Each structure stands twice: as C-alpha cells, then as structure tokens.
Amino acid sequence: MDIYLPIAEISLDVTVLLILGAAVGFLSGVFGVGGGFLLTPLLIFIGVPPTVAVASSANQLVGASVSGALAHWRRGNVDLKMGLVLLVGGILGSILGVWLFGLLRRIGQIELVIALSYVVLLGTLGGLMLIEGTRAALRRRRPGASRRKLHQHIWVHGLPLKMRFRRSKLYISALLPLGLGFFIGILSAIMGVGGGFVMIPAMIYMLGMPTSVVPGTSLFQIIFVAASVTILQAINNRTVDLVLALVLLLGGVIGAQIGSRVGSRMRGEYLRILLAVLVIAMAGKLAIDMTATPDRLFSTAVVL
Amino acid sequence: MRAGVALIAIVLAGWLACGAARGEPLAADLTSHLIGITSGFTGTSVVLFGATDGPGDIVVVVRGPDRDIAVRRKRRVAGIWVNAKEEVFVGVPSFYGIASSRPLDQIASPAVLAFQQMGVENLRLQLRRGPLRGEDIEFRDALIETQQDEGLFGAAPGKVDFLGERLFRTTLDFPSNVPTGQYLVEVFLIRNKTVVSAQTTPLIISKVGMDAEIYEFADRRGPLYGIVAVAAAMMAGWLASLPFRNA
Numbered sequence: 001m002d003i004y005l006p007i008a009e010i011s012l013d014v015t016v017l018l019i020l021g022a023a024v025g026f027l028s029g030v031f032g033v034g035g036g037f038l039l040t041p042l043l044i045f046i047g048v049p050p051t052v053a054v055a056s057s058a059n060q061l062v063g064a065s066v067s068g069a070l071a072h073w074r075r076g077n078v079d080l081k082m083g084l085v086l087l088v089g090g091i092l093g094s095i096l097g098v099w100l101f102g103l104l105r106r107i108g109q110i111e112l113v114i115a116l117s118y119v120v121l122l123g124t125l126g127g128l129m130l131i132e133g134t135r136a137a138l139r140r141r142r143p144g145a146s147r148r149k150l151h152q153h154i155w156v157h158g159l160p161l162k163m164r165f166r167r168s169k170l171y172i173s174a175l176l177p178l179g180l181g182f183f184i185g186i187l188s189a190i191m192g193v194g195g196g197f198v199m200i201p202a203m204i205y206m207l208g209m210p211t212s213v214v215p216g217t218s219l220f221q222i223i224f225v226a227a228s229v230t231i232l233q234a235i236n237n238r239t240v241d242l243v244l245a246l247v248l249l250l251g252g253v254i255g256a257q258i259g260s261r262v263g264s265r266m267r268g269e270y271l272r273i274l275l276a277v278l279v280i281a282m283a284g285k286l287a288i289d290m291t292a293t294p295d296r297l298f299s300t301a302v303v304l
Numbered sequence: 305m306r307a308g309v310a311l312i313a314i315v316l317a318g319w320l321a322c323g324a325a326r327g328e329p330l331a332a333d334l335t336s337h338l339i340g341i342t343s344g345f346t347g348t349s350v351v352l353f354g355a356t357d358g359p360g361d362i363v364v365v366v367r368g369p370d371r372d373i374a375v376r377r378k379r380r381v382a383g384i385w386v387n388a389k390e391e392v393f394v395g396v397p398s399f400y401g402i403a404s405s406r407p408l409d410q411i412a413s414p415a416v417l418a419f420q421q422m423g424v425e426n427l428r429l430q431l432r433r434g435p436l437r438g439e440d441i442e443f444r445d446a447l448i449e450t451q452q453d454e455g456l457f458g459a460a461p462g463k464v465d466f467l468g469e470r471l472f473r474t475t476l477d478f479p480s481n482v483p484t485g486q487y488l489v490e491v492f493l494i495r496n497k498t499v500v501s502a503q504t505t506p507l508i509i510s511k512v513g514m515d516a517e518i519y520e521f522a523d524r525r526g527p528l529y530g531i532v533a534v535a536a537a538m539m540a541g542w543l544a545s546l547p548f549r550n551a
Contacts, residue, residue, distance in 0.1 A: 004345075006511075007519065062537040062541065249540050253541065298446035300446075
C-alpha cells in the first residue's frame with residue numbers, strides 16, 4: 001500500500017517504510033546507538049530527497065530517543081547535569097548547522113556535503129571500531145592483560161571553568177562537554193543523526209564518564225538537540241515530513257525493543273565488530289556512488 | 305459519470321457551436337476547471353472541446369505557473385562528481401503540453417510557431433543573467449530533457465480531433481507529479497498559416513484533503529509545524545515505551 005508523503009511529495013510503500021524503521025530500530029536496540037546514521041542514507045537510497053531525509057530523520061529521532069531515554073531514566077542511568085551542559089552546546093551547534101544546511105542547499109552543494117560527511121565519519125568510526133573490537137576480542141583470549149585506569153588525564157582536562165559532575169564522578173572543565181555538544185549539534189543538523197556514534201566514544205574516552213551513565217545521558221541530550229534541529233529545519237528549510245517520521249517511528253520503537261533484548265544476550269566485542277562492518281559497508285556504498293559516473297551530468301532544482 | 309461528462313460535453317459543444325455561429329470564430333471550454341490532488345493521485349486527464357465558425361486548424365497549449373529553475377552541471381573534482389556550474393533560468397513554465405489537429409510544421413510557419421511559443425523547442429527560456437549564448441544552449445537542452453523525462457514537458461504533441469468540420473476535442477493528460485498552481489490553456493485557430501483567433505481558459509491544479517492541509521501548515525506556519533512535529537514524535541515515543549515498561 002502506497003502512502004503519499006506531503007513534504008517529500010512522493011508516494012512510497014508503507015510496508016517498506018515500516019520494515020525500514022523496524023530494521024534500523026532493531027539495530028539501534030542491539031548496538032545502543034540512535035540509528036540515524038543508517039536511517040538517513042537508507043531513506044535516500046529508496047528515493048526520499050536528501051534534504052527531506054535528513055530533517056525527517058531528526059524528527060523520528062526525537063521519538064526514538066524519548067522511548068530509549070525513559071528506559072534509562074527509570075534505572076537512574078542519566079547524568080542530568082552533564083546532559084544539560086551537552087544540551088546547551090548542542091542547541092548552539094544545531095543553530096549553526098541548520099543555517100549552514102540552508103546555505104549549502106541554496107548554492108546546490110548540500111547533497112555533496114551530506115554524502116561526504118557520511119563517508120568521512122562512517123569510514124573513520126567504522127575503522128576505529130573494527131580495530132578496537134578486534135583487539136578486545138583477541139585480549140579476551142589472553143587473560144591477565146593489564147587493567148585500564150578509571151580514565152586517562154590528557155591536556156583537555158586542564159581547561160578552565162571546572163565543574164563537578166557527581167553522577168559521573170568527574171571534575172572537569174565545562175568547556176569540554178559544551179564543545180562536544182556543539183560539534184554534535186552541527187552534525188545532527190547536516191546529517192540528520194543524533195550523533196550517538198560519536199557522542200558515546202567521546203563520552204567514554206574524552207570525558208572519561210563511567211559506561212553505565214553514557215547511553216542514558218547521550219539519549220537524554222539527543223532528544224533535545226533533535227527537537228531543536230526539527231524545529232529549525234521546519235522554520236528555515238521546510239523539509240520535515242511528519243508523516244514519514246511517524247511511520248518510521250512506529251516501526252522503529254518495536255524494532256528497538258526487540259533489538260535491546262537480543263543485544264543484551266550477545267558479547268560486547270562481537271557486537272562492536274559487527275556494527276563496524278555495517279558502518280564501513282554503508283560508507284563504502286556512499287563512496288562508490290560519489291565517484292561513479294552519473295547517468296546524467298545535469299540536474300535541475302526549483303529556485304525558491 | 306463518463307456518460308454524464310459526454311452528455312455535458314455534447315450540450316456545451318452545441319451551445320458553443322451556436323456562439324461560434326453568432327460570429328465568434330472560436331469557442332472552447334474544459335470539462336473541468338479544477339484538478340484536486342489527493343494522496344492516491346496517479347495523474348488525470350481533462351477533456352477540452354470547442355467549435356469554430358468554419359474550417360481551420362487548432363493548436364492547444366497548456367502552461368503551468370512559471371518558476372525559476374537552476375540547472376547544474378556536474379564535473380569530476382578529485383575523483384568525486386560535484387555540481388560545478390550553475391545557470392538559473394527565469395520564468396520557466398512548470399508544465400508545458402501541446403496538442404494540434406495536424407503536425408505543427410504543416411499548420412503554421414516557423415516564425416509564427418516561434419512567436420506563439422508553440423512546441424517545446426520554441427519556448428523562450430531566459431537566463432537570469434541575460435540572453436543565452438554559446439554553451440548556455442547545453443544548459444537549455446538539459447533543462448528541457450529533464451522536464452521531458454519527468455513528464456512535465458510533453459515530448460510529442462497530442463492530437464486534436466475534429467468531429468465534422470467545426471466541432472473539435474482533445475484530451476489533456478497530467479502526470480502524477482504535476483505541479484500545483486494556476487494553469488493557462490490557450491486555444492488557437494489557424495488558417496492559411498496565421499493565427500486568426502485565440503482563446504485562453506484557466507485551469508487550477510491544487511492539493512486537496514489531509515495532505516494538502518499538512519503541506520499548507522508546514523509552508524505557512526513553519527515554527528508551529530516544527531513544534532507540533534516534535535510533540536507528536538515525543539508522544540509516539542512515550543506511548544511506544546509503555547508496553548515495555550516492566551520489562
């Protein structure tokens with residue numbers, strides 16, 4: 001059955017959208033990331049205009065992260081103070097990001113920038129995760145390896161404006177989470193992702209937060225950054241398709257709940273290797289599309 | 305329904321024929337002046353019929369509302385295909401369709417066809433920065449080709465059929481991706497290779513129903529739409545988490 005998407009101005013099979021939402025939700029449940037980085041390119045593959053895909057993914061992300069964050073909140077795994085500081089940075093970043101998005105769209109380079117950001121970011125992260133996951137899997141075979149410190153102190157921890165984060169047992173400069181939030185806000189606006197796949201490693205390795213509060217806190221701030229991106233995209237670029245977002249959400253939350261159950265039964269390092277392979281495959285597909293000779297050299301766009 | 309339309313068409317054609325007999329050389333009308341696009345819209349057609357006061361040829365031109373269109377050419381930069389050059393065409397009809405009773409070149413002289421913009425190749429497409437020259441022709445051809453591929457510029461002219469000597473009819477087809485707005489349907493009566501009479505009829509194409517309301521809402525009240533979209537997503541996320549609360 002086809003459903004007409006009023007903002008994307010195309011008709012798509014509602015079953016395909018539900019399955020897509022459920023599949024991405026399942027993966028996000030298994031791996032504990034938002035899944036926006038998989039959803040946006042998949043939407044583009046099935047024919048949704050990239051600008052609408054990015055903005056509507058942000059919209060569906062609001063719902064998906066509310067669902068996830070609530071589960072963590074009930075277990076007390078959210079560092080509210082850290083979340084709020086990240087949030088301030090995130091909203092500032094999303095304002096810059098949405099402005100940039102509109103500018104790139106007007107000069108006809110937005111599709112290129114979206115694709116390039118995906119290739120660079122997914123390629124790098126996929127590679128790093130693959131190395132890290134393989135190492136961890138090998139280390140497991142050789143017991144007695146050295147234990148890591150709680151967290152490493154590097155130069156960034158010496159910045160001014162120190163702040164105490166009780167829940168994370170940290171005393172660090174507020175500029176760190178602020179800057180991290182800002183960067184992720186920009187990514188969120190341009191790529192339609194929550195940024196969990198950047199945020200989670202950064203929280204663990206850069207901020208040194210305990211792993212237990214990382215997913216909850218990340219999801220908590222993603223709700224608000226994604227909400228800010230959605231509203232700003234609706235105002236500036238009019239590319240938020242509510243019908244598309246809600247259909248994806250419907251499939252997504254069901255998939256996520258099943259996924260989180262499967263994920264808790266699988267071993268961490270194998271999960272990471274699996275996710276890494278998936279991410280690299282995605283980046284590879286996008287890279288091939290960018291370098292392949294296009295069917296036609298000319299494209300047209302209505303000037304607004 | 306079909307029979308009804310046919311009946312109305314015959315009655316109207318008769319009335320138009322009386323009008324034509326009273327001295328107006330050309331009279332024509334559409335079976336419908338409004339096309340509503342709903343969520344299940346897969347394209348539609350509208351019948352145009354009319355009468356003349358004697359023998360002659362008929363050309364029908366349908367133009368959608370004008371838009372400015374950017375045409376971009378990709379070039380390979382460091383192995384990646386990027387949009388390298390852009391030309392903006394102003395006042396491009398968002399839809400262009402044509403139908404005639406005989407092949408255009410047999411009906412009128414090239415000068416008349418060009419002046420009346422009959423046929424896609426005779427459309428006067430202008431660049432924002434000035435007249436077309438040199439390699440701009442490439443951009444113009446690319447624009448026409450893309451519009452034709454999307455079914456927005458008729459590739460081949462449709463047929464105007466004469467019923468007897470004075471009554472004529474033709475079917476105007478609109479694809480599913482037809483742009484919305486106010487269209488103009490121009491009907492020309494041509495004798496001895498010159499236009500002797502012309503008539504213009506408006507046609508409105510607009511979105512109707514739920515989808516139209518969402519589109520309008522998003523277009524006119526962006527901030528509120530954004531807030532509603534966020535609230536709806538939050539609501540859906542919260543509702544979805546309820547059945548799994550105690551898991």
